[in-house]
Amino acid sequence: MVRAGLTAERLTRAGAELADEVGFEQVTVSALARRFDVKVASLYSHLKNSHDLKTRIALLALEEMADRGAAALAGRAGRDALSAFADVYRDYAREHPGRYAAAQLKLDPGAAAASAGRRHSRMTRAILRGYDLDEPDQTHAVRLLGSVFHGFVSLEAQGGFSHSAPDSQESWDRSLDALDALLRNWPAPRPS
């Protein structure tokens, strides 16, 4: 009986591929076992449970996006950096829809702390170095940017923008123009 050579890492990678193929929802310990031509129970020596698998895929996706983000930011600033960084999320979601969905998993505090979440917010903050914002406006802007990136990408993936003109690519470009203009001219809190 030849051993399959299972490890948590290989399972996670295969799980990520599976997610991209059939959707993150359909990622199942059983399907993964089938893919390795192995009995389901065998996976439980490497994974705590199904949720553990999903969490690992989420962490992988967050790392991969962070890596791409870092590469995109290298040597860029201002609107250039903004655009390149934003495209990282959009492109990643298009190439790896299952992984992107995984990254939206609500992580428990332990996993969240071990995740690339901090890298993401640090990189977003780095983009703002090209603009003139002090705390706490910088944090507000980080959150706004994150919201736009995630919101646009996920509405687009949901099909929210399809079947209606103009092309969503155009809206993406113009939204980034708009964010760039906004960051260059960040408004003071309005008097309440």
Next chain:
Amino acid sequence: MVRAGLTAERLTRAGAELADEVGFEQVTVSALARRFDVKVASLYSHLKNSHDLKTRIALLALEEMADRGAAALAGRAGRDALSAFADVYRDYAREHPGRYAAAQLKLDPGAAAASAGRRHSRMTRAILRGYDLDEPDQTHAVRLLGSVFHGFVSLEAQGGFSHSAPDSQESWDRSLDALDALLRNWPAPRPS
């Protein structure tokens, strides 16, 4: 044997409550049957299948949000309308996390057409009447607003903004300030 009086509508409403209580992921035909103290198979005269149930909950959530949105917009314009409308999504997601999650379900074309999706985009467009935007910028702005609303609310729900100052409420207010400023001063496409 007393009849339970099941209907698709009652099941949908109960499913929505269940979603808010235990999370949309955990909404299951079995759990719903338990809640009505009825055998699982009985639900299949009212629901095509599990996916049908989820779709109905999603449609309900979209309708409810659209209703609230319409109420919020009545008699308001400009920044007031923007703020009230945005709060509809955020408040709804906080009051009804399971329903809000349901509303993110990717609908098949049939369901999407029958959904309140169009109402949502028409209302968002109505907000822009308080600003001076022509097509196609209006469409771009509609999409950007939708992205911010959904993105912020869902990152917040995921816990993305917790455990770090400042309060996410503040970022929400300032983001709306920013959007208001942006819409008042929507930039032309930058020369490429």
Next chain:
DNA sequence: TGCGCTGCCTAATAGGTTTAGGCAAATTCT
């Protein structure tokens, strides 16, 4: 060469999904 650890297996339990077919309650007709 044999010892032990590790990795994958069999077996079993529990719960969710879905279909087929039955009986009784509710509704309609005479």
Next chain:
DNA sequence: AGAATTTGCCTAAACCTATTAGGCAGCGCA
């Protein structure tokens, strides 16, 4: 009212996923 019919919930069964317990064989090392 009583009979006929429709409808609603049930039993039964097949199948899938998740998870745990315990077994045996291969591989690494002495």
